[in-house]
Amino acid sequence: MEAIEAVSIRLGGVTQRWRFDRMATVCHPESGRITAAFAGVAKHYAVAVDVCPPRRGNRKGVVEKSNHAAAQRWWRTVTDDTTIEQAQASLDRLCVKLDGRRRRRDGQATTVGALADAEPLRSLPTGSYPAELTEHRIVTPQALVSWRGNQYSVPPGWPGHGDRHPPPGL
Known part of the structure; x- marks a missing residue:
């Protein structure tokens, strides 16, 4: 999309x-x-x-x-x-x-x-299609997740885990 x-x-x-x-x-x-x-x-x-x-x-x-x-x-x-x-x-x-x-x-x-x-083009809708992206990522020891060239911080306790496997106790 x-x-x-x-x-x-x-x-x-x-x-x-x-x-x-x-x-x-x-x-x-x-x-x-x-x-x-x-x-x-x-x-x-x-x-x-x-x-x-x-x-x-x-x-x-x-x-x-x-x-x-x-x-x-x-x-x-x-x-x-x-x-x-x-x-x-x-x-x-x-x-x-x-x-x-x-x-x-x-x-x-x-x-x-x-x-x-x-065959002229018709105008685009006013907003983008509302899509939700899901990708499996592993959290680094610095509590960062890389995605599309950027790094995003996550709460403490997540290093080594993926987005579908939270750390024990969370």
Whole structure:
């Protein structure tokens, strides 16, 4: 959800429909029915969810090939000393280049950018989706817990324990 939120904010809105592979975080893979947890997400963003049909390589393959281009062709050009901002700017330039390529849709020549312009984004909800994150962490001897590059203090008596296993007597 965090990634969907970040992309939606960066794009400045949401589409009317989202398409997903048959991943367990979105649907029950065997039936393709949306999970109750993800139905709440879709309702929050007011989007319809389309799940790729099983064994339909032409639908899934197009998305996979786009991901392959980004992962294999572009990512390999990013050097070790590139900052996140520089990498994002480089990826943005690639996307603009790819969006300008001519394609045929319904017999007419068009570009991805033109198709995107024809389907404007709807505004984002006023607040983020209310999600609760849970991660198992071990408390250090200094009563600190590391999470996403930061360290947070916890009450005394917790060193060596995880968040699901409180010390005896607490």
